[in-house]
Amino acid sequence: MFDLLDIIGTMAFAMSGALTAMHKKLDPFGVFIIAFVTAVGGGTLRDVLIGRTPVVWMQDLKYVYVIILGFFLTILFRKRLDKLRTSLFLFDTIGLGVFTLIGLEKGIVTGLHPVICIALGTMTACFGGVLRDILCNEIPTIFRREIYATICIFGGIVFFGLKKLNLDNDILYLLTSVVIISVRLLAVKFKWYLPAFDHKNN
Amino acid sequence: MFDLLDIIGTMAFAMSGALTAMHKKLDPFGVFIIAFVTAVGGGTLRDVLIGRTPVVWMQDLKYVYVIILGFFLTILFRKRLDKLRTSLFLFDTIGLGVFTLIGLEKGIVTGLHPVICIALGTMTACFGGVLRDILCNEIPTIFRREIYATICIFGGIVFFGLKKLNLDNDILYLLTSVVIISVRLLAVKFKWYLPAFDHKNN
Amino acid sequence: MFDLLDIIGTMAFAMSGALTAMHKKLDPFGVFIIAFVTAVGGGTLRDVLIGRTPVVWMQDLKYVYVIILGFFLTILFRKRLDKLRTSLFLFDTIGLGVFTLIGLEKGIVTGLHPVICIALGTMTACFGGVLRDILCNEIPTIFRREIYATICIFGGIVFFGLKKLNLDNDILYLLTSVVIISVRLLAVKFKWYLPAFDHKNN
Numbered sequence: 374m375f376d377l378l379d380i381i382g383t384m385a386f387a388m389s390g391a392l393t394a395m396h397k398k399l400d401p402f403g404v405f406i407i408a409f410v411t412a413v414g415g416g417t418l419r420d421v422l423i424g425r426t427p428v429v430w431m432q433d434l435k436y437v438y439v440i441i442l443g444f445f446l447t448i449l450f451r452k453r454l455d456k457l458r459t460s461l462f463l464f465d466t467i468g469l470g471v472f473t474l475i476g477l478e479k480g481i482v483t484g485l486h487p488v489i490c491i492a493l494g495t496m497t498a499c500f501g502g503v504l505r506d507i508l509c510n511e512i513p514t515i516f517r518r519e520i521y522a523t524i525c526i527f528g529g530i531v532f533f534g535l536k537k538l539n540l541d542n543d544i545l546y547l548l549t550s551v552v553i554i555s556v557r558l559l560a561v562k563f564k565w566y567l568p569a570f571d572h573k574n575n
Numbered sequence: 576m577f578d579l580l581d582i583i584g585t586m587a588f589a590m591s592g593a594l595t596a597m598h599k600k601l602d603p604f605g606v607f608i609i610a611f612v613t614a615v616g617g618g619t620l621r622d623v624l625i626g627r628t629p630v631v632w633m634q635d636l637k638y639v640y641v642i643i644l645g646f647f648l649t650i651l652f653r654k655r656l657d658k659l660r661t662s663l664f665l666f667d668t669i670g671l672g673v674f675t676l677i678g679l680e681k682g683i684v685t686g687l688h689p690v691i692c693i694a695l696g697t698m699t700a701c702f703g704g705v706l707r708d709i710l711c712n713e714i715p716t717i718f719r720r721e722i723y724a725t726i727c728i729f730g731g732i733v734f735f736g737l738k739k740l741n742l743d744n745d746i747l748y749l750l751t752s753v754v755i756i757s758v759r760l761l762a763v764k765f766k767w768y769l770p771a772f773d774h775k776n777n
Numbered sequence: 778m779f780d781l782l783d784i785i786g787t788m789a790f791a792m793s794g795a796l797t798a799m800h801k802k803l804d805p806f807g808v809f810i811i812a813f814v815t816a817v818g819g820g821t822l823r824d825v826l827i828g829r830t831p832v833v834w835m836q837d838l839k840y841v842y843v844i845i846l847g848f849f850l851t852i853l854f855r856k857r858l859d860k861l862r863t864s865l866f867l868f869d870t871i872g873l874g875v876f877t878l879i880g881l882e883k884g885i886v887t888g889l890h891p892v893i894c895i896a897l898g899t900m901t902a903c904f905g906g907v908l909r910d911i912l913c914n915e916i917p918t919i920f921r922r923e924i925y926a927t928i929c930i931f932g933g934i935v936f937f938g939l940k941k942l943n944l945d946n947d948i949l950y951l952l953t954s955v956v957i958i959s960v961r962l963l964a965v966k967f968k969w970y971l972p973a974f975d976h977k978n979n
Contacts, residue, residue, distance in 0.1 A: 394920070400971035402927055403920025417826065422619065424628025426828025431893045448974075489633045503710075508907075510916045512712045516596070516605025523604055567602035570650075624821065626830025691835045705912075714914045718798070718807025725806055769804035772852075 375546070379475070380439050382468025387412040387443035388454070389465055390505050395451060397509050407505055408444045412436070414501035419476055419493050423483050466557045470550040472498035473525045477532055477549075491529030498525045518566045521557075528553035577748070581677070582641050584670025589614040589645030590656070591667055592707050597653060599711050609707055610646045614638070616703035621678055621695050625685050668759045672752035674700035675727045679734055679751075693731030700727045720768040723759075730755035779950070783879070784843050786872025791816040791847035792858070793869055794909050799855060801913050811909055812848045816840070818905035823880055823897050827887050870961045874954035876902035877929045881936055881953075895933030902929045922970045925961075932957035 390411025394404040413430045420428040430436040447454065454461065476497030480490030499515055499522045506513040515521045532549040540548070559565070592613025596606040615632045622630040632638040649656065656663065678699030682692030701717055701724045708715040717723045734751040742750070761767070794815025798808040817834045824832040834840040851858065858865065880901030884894030903919055903926045910917040919925045936953040944952070963969070 395974040397916065398973045399916070399920045400922055400973045402924075402971060403917070404974060406920060421623055421825055422628065422630050423633065424626070424828070426826065427887060427889060427893075428826050431827065431889055434890055434892060437892060451974075483629060485629060485633055486636055488636060488639060489629075507709060507911060508917065508920070510712065510914065512599065512601070513605070513710065516601045516608060516710070518602055520604075567604060569600045569602045570597040570606060570653075623825055624830065624832050625835065626828070685831060687831060687835055688838055690838060690841060691831075709911060712914065714801065714803070715807070715912065718803045718810060718912070720804055722806075769806060771802045771804050772799040772808060772855075 375471070378467055378471045378550075380435065381464050382471045383412045383436055383439045384443045384446075385461060385464030385468050386472075386501055387440040388447045388461060390501070391444055391447035392451070392454065393505060393509060395447070401448075404448075405441075405444050407508055408447070409440050410508060411501045411505040412440050412443070414504035415472060415497045415499060416475070416501075418500050418504070419479060419497050422496075423479065423485070423493070425479070425483070462561075466554050469498050469521070469525065469557055470528070470553040473528050473553055474532075474546055474549060477529055487529075487533045491526055491533070494529045494532075495522055495525040498522075517569060520560050520566055523567065524553055524556050524560060527556060577673070580669055580673045580752075582637065583666050584673045585614045585638055585641045586645045586648075587663060587666030587670050588703055589642040590649045590663060592703070593646055593649035594653070594656065595707060595711060597649070603650075606650075607643075607646050609710060610649070611642050612710060613703045613707040614642050614645070616706035617674060617699045617701060618677070618703075620702050620706070621681060621699050624698075625681065625687070625695070627681070627685070664763075668756050671700050671723070671727065671759055672730070672755040675730050675755055676734075676748055676751060679731055689731075689735045693728055693735070696731045696734075697724050697727040700724075719771060722762050722768055725769065726755055726758050726762060729758060779875070782871055782875045782954075784839065785868050786875045787816045787840055787843045788847045788850075789865060789868030789872050790876075790905055791844040792851045792865060794905070795848055795851035796855070796858065797909060797913060799851070805852075808852070809845075809848050811912060812851070813844050814912060815905045815909040816844050816847070818908035819876065819901045819903060820879070820905075822904050822908070823883060823901050826900075827883065827889070827897070829883070829887070866965070870958050873902050873925070873929065873961055874932070874957040877932050877957055878936075878950055878953060881933055891933075891937045895930055895937070898933045898936075899926055899929040902926075921973060924964050924970055927971065928957055928960050928964060931960060 387408040391404050391408040393411070394407035397403075397407075399407065413428075413436055417428045417430070420426060450457075473494040476494035477490050479497075480493040485493070502515060502521075503513040528549055531552050532545065535545050535548055589610040593606050593610040595613070596609035599605075599609075601609065615630075615638055619630045619632070622628060652659075675696040678696035679692050681699075682695040687695070704717060704723075705715040730751055733754050734747070737747050737750055791812040795808050795812040797815070798811035801807075801811075803811065817832075817840055821832045821834070824830060854861075877898040880898035881894050883901075884897040889897070906919060906925075907917040932953055935956050936949070939949050939952055
């Protein structure tokens with residue numbers, strides 16, 4: 374189940390990366406690299422910073438195959454993906470939840486402090502997008518208005534809060550995912566965002 | 576003493592990063608990440624390249640707390656920080672000296688050649704700023720006019736020169752810091768900078 | 778022989794990086810860092826992702842010295858390098874072949890799957906240029922029209938195809954390099970490139 378959600382999330386991230394790159398008029402190689410980086414960039418950064426190398430997608434090729442599949446699907450159906458916008462958004466939100474949990478768990482297994490685990494969860498879920506934006510020569514979206522990352526931090530805090538209740542691990546994971554996914558859906562529905570600083574006028 | 580200077584430097588780097596991000600009108604999450612990357616990005620890159628993982632701020636949470644404090648101080652006092660410009664500049668210069676020394680020392684402990692140790696010292700002190708500029712979608716300042724990095728290289732050479740004199744370690748550290756900090760102060764006072772190449776006209 | 782080609786490739790990459798940085802009007806420190814990153818950035822990323830640290834140029838100083846030499850040669854002869862354009866292009870192409878092979882081999886030694894080895898070969902040959910472009914605040918060239926990276930992937934596939942024939946290692950390496958170098962020369966001569974996606978019009 375969790376593995377399936379991981380694959381769905383990876384696919385959604387890869388497709389959103391590919392779409393961004395196609396809008397930037399990159400060539401197929403560029404589109405593939407941006408899809409790849411969007412999907413596994415956050416987890417790669419996490420693995421490098423905690424020293425778990427070779428990084429995960431080098432040891433488990435399912436990520437590579439899923440991204441290749443997502444890349445071709447995006448190219449083939451690019452005219453029709455606008456109609457699938459809602460499904461893609463849902464899958465992306467599933468990815469947000471699952472990737473945060475994977476990051477949290479890797480931090481715990483490595484024996485790191487909860488604060489660092491929450492940082493790793495957020496990094497896993499959000500820094501693929503940061504790397505995508507850097508490669509596309511943009512200031513990262515999540516540094517501007519999106520509360521994307523804030524939801525992961527919140528999810529991480531909920532996770533460690535629930536963990537103190539000695540819940541079964543499956544229930545702990547399920548609850549945390551549900552919280553992250555629900556808050557994300559509410560955030561988009563009600564247009565929650567962080568206000569930008571306006572240094573000169575404030 | 577050295578630990579205190581490390582904290583002062585980290586705080587100054589975090590605050591300068593936060594100010595830059597606020598000028599770019601990022602949201603609080605973006606400002607925090609830029610503050611974080613400016614403060615510990617150089618040391619993180621160093622740790623990753625030499626293979627000392629999990630990277631330093633994952634193992635010693637004082638950096639995280641100092642950056643969080645610097646982040647809130649910058650937000651609270653952002654209108655008044657202009658008046659503290661001189662103090663902030665001094666703290667930043669202290670950071671330059673201390674971070675260079677930390678990088679040099681990590682290189683020596685890892686058994687690397689002096690040339691590489693000097694590179695690591697410079698990286699520790701300067702590449703947080705490089706990563707900050709990349710995330711803010713700018714060509715890094717220190718690649719253009721600033722002699723910031725050149726001072727670290729010079730400091731590293733002085734360090735290995737003095738090291739041959741078999742000085743006590745404390746004195747060696749003190750002298751190197753004083754040299755780096757003094758040259759930086761002189762450089763700013765007398766507006767020393769490296770001339771840019773102008774490929775077409777030269 | 779192979780070592781010599783490695784040095785020639787490193788020198789060519791460093792010089793092309795230095796030229797790019799000088800066109801961007803960076804100062805000498807910036808030019809040096811861009812030269813350095815262009816030359817060893819791909820290999821550094823590869824080493825970090827597979828966990829071979831300290832990264833290669835920290836352990837084998839020949840790279841540092843070759844880059845320093847390339848940096849000074851570029852500065853001294855910058856007015857005349859246009860006349861050497863053909864030689865530089867040839868050396869760059871040699872670098873493409875050699876670096877791909879080095880990446881492939883490191884992947885094999887690390888025990889990774891052929892698909893990942895091909896990714897590592899491509900990364901070693903092409904991602905120095907990606908990092909150079911990011912530092913110069915450009916969307917990476919190889920993501921737009923260049924088939925540079927595609928040639929490395931093709932070379933990697935040829936390598937594993939030939940490997941099944943149980944050729945002698947030297948012949949295997951020679952053949953793969955010749956293939957990569959020839960395809961690159963043909964690609965430039967006949968202006969082969971990948972078409973960019975134009976999301977709106979397609």
